[in-house]
Amino acid sequence: WWDHVCPAPKDPITSVTEAFLADTSPHKINLGVGAYRDDEGKPVVLQCVRDAETKIAGSDFLESVSSAVSSRLVEESVKLVYGRDSDVIKEERFAGVQALSGTGACRLFAEFQKRSHPESRIYMPDPTWSNHHNIWSDAKVPERTFHYYNSDSKGLNFAALMDDVKNAPDGSFFLLHPCAHNPTGVDPNEEQWREISYLFKVKNHFPFFDMAYQGFASGDLDRDALSIRIFLEDGHLLACAQSFAKNMGLYGHRVGCLSILCNDKKQAIAVRSQLQNIARAMYSSPPVHGILLVSTILSDPNMKALWTKEVKAMANRIRTIRTTLKGSLEQLGSSLNWEHITNQAGMFCLSGLTPEQVDRLAREFHVYMTLDGRISMAGVTTGNVSYLADAVHEVTKF
Numbered sequence: 001w002w003d004h005v006c007p008a009p010k011d012p013i014t015s016v017t018e019a020f021l022a023d024t025s026p027h028k029i030n031l032g033v034g035a036y037r038d039d040e041g042k043p044v045v046l047q048c049v050r051d052a053e054t055k056i057a058g059s060d061f062l063e064s065v066s067s068a069v070s071s072r073l074v075e076e077s078v079k080l081v082y083g084r085d086s087d088v089i090k091e092e093r094f095a096g097v098q099a100l101s102g103t104g105a106c107r108l109f110a111e112f113q114k115r116s117h118p119e120s121r122i123y124m125p126d127p128t129w130s131n132h133h134n135i136w137s138d139a140k141v142p143e144r145t146f147h148y149y150n151s152d153s154k155g156l157n158f159a160a161l162m163d164d165v166k167n168a169p170d171g172s173f174f175l176l177h178p179c180a181h182n183p184t185g186v187d188p189n190e191e192q193w194r195e196i197s198y199l200f201k202v203k204n205h206f207p208f209f210d211m212a213y214q215g216f217a218s219g220d221l222d223r224d225a226l227s228i229r230i231f232l233e234d235g236h237l238l239a240c241a242q243s244f245a246k247n248m249g250l251y252g253h254r255v256g257c258l259s260i261l262c263n264d265k266k267q268a269i270a271v272r273s274q275l276q277n278i279a280r281a282m283y284s285s286p287p288v289h290g291i292l293l294v295s296t297i298l299s300d301p302n303m304k305a306l307w308t309k310e311v312k313a314m315a316n317r318i319r320t321i322r323t324t325l326k327g328s329l330e331q332l333g334s335s336l337n338w339e340h341i342t343n344q345a346g347m348f349c350l351s352g353l354t355p356e357q358v359d360r361l362a363r364e365f366h367v368y369m370t371l372d373g374r375i376s377m378a379g380v381t382t383g384n385v386s387y388l389a390d391a392v393h394e395v396t397k398f
């Protein structure tokens with residue numbers, strides 16, 4: 001039955017973790033996967049999550065979650081992106097469903113896009129998170145890319161981005177990263193978002209936001225939703241995938257939300273039923289434990305305030321370590337410009353290292369990152385930053 005089946009290509013991100021785990025060196029550093037680590041390099045369980053665990057322990061929830069809990073998760077999640085007092089929430093003009101983290105939310109949307117607009121394509125930024133390609137390809141939605149990153153300036157190629165938005169056929173679907181772009185760490189500024197939103201309006205494009213790192217760019221959850229709020233102000237219908245994998249440290253629990261804005265409540269009910277229908281055939285319903293944790297935290301003012309503080313602390317640690325890494329490379333006398341380490345924001349830095357340099361870092365220095373040179377800054381700690389700077393300097397000096 002399976003003689004013709006060849007091994008699948010390795011995933012560019014999870015294969016880095018595999019290589020790291022197989023390395024026995026005490027110096028090894030994992031800068032691959034974008035999951036938060038503390039300054040000791042350890043995964044973190046947030047205190048708000050511990051508090052929520054205590055609160056839900058022993059409750060009668062193992063078989064299924066009531067629709068009340070799942071709607072609480074959705075209601076609280078959408079407030080985080082659209083704003084507590086947003087009209088779309090008051091008027092119930094959104095179709096929201098819980099999803100298997102950000103990946104699951106993207107996959108549900110891609111499937112819904114295919115079913116509701118069978119001839120459509122998806123425009124993705126170049127580059128984007130590697131899994132975006134798999135997700136839309138599995139949903140049989142053809143992909144196009146739009147310019148995003150300027151590898152010379154290591155910043156945004158705004159003029160080329162705007163040209164591509166202008167030249168795409170009217171009414172195209174676009175995938176946007178609202179903050180902390182993965183893998184570049186480069187986001188448009190407020191003025192640029194306003195211009196993008198305006199042009200989307202003129203072109204009648206549909207914006208789909210993948211919000212995987214809310215809080216990690218600025219340390220402030222509302223500030224990180226500014227791009228989406230600008231699109232809202234301009235009256236766009238839009239959709240948003242949300243993940244609590246990173247900002248609540250719940251990667252293993254797969255908690256997320258997909259919301260699609262609609263013209264009115266009736267339309268929202270129809271769209272939501274289609275999303276539930278897609279999910280039912282794919283996986284029926286998501287696991288319950290993580291949903292309870294997140295909805296408990298978001299609906300309890302004290303726990304939510306604690307979470308907000310903990311998100312800020314994670315973002316601050318990453319910001320500080322960016323400065324230290326840049327400073328260490330400068331101190332070593334590197335003749336290269338490392339400004340982008342601190343100019344870029346969020347979990348990632350697109351370092352500019354070539355695939356050959358990345359390969360040398362792994363082979364000679366036990367430092368692991370994806371082949372595109374993306375550094376997951378959460379893997380850098382006060383304990384390993386000077387070893388890392390030495391290694392990077394060694395492979396980049398002439």
Ligand code: LMR
Pocket residue numbers: 013032033034035129131182212
């Ligand atoms: C990443 O880009 O490393 C994260 O989004 C984790 C993942 O699932 O790929």
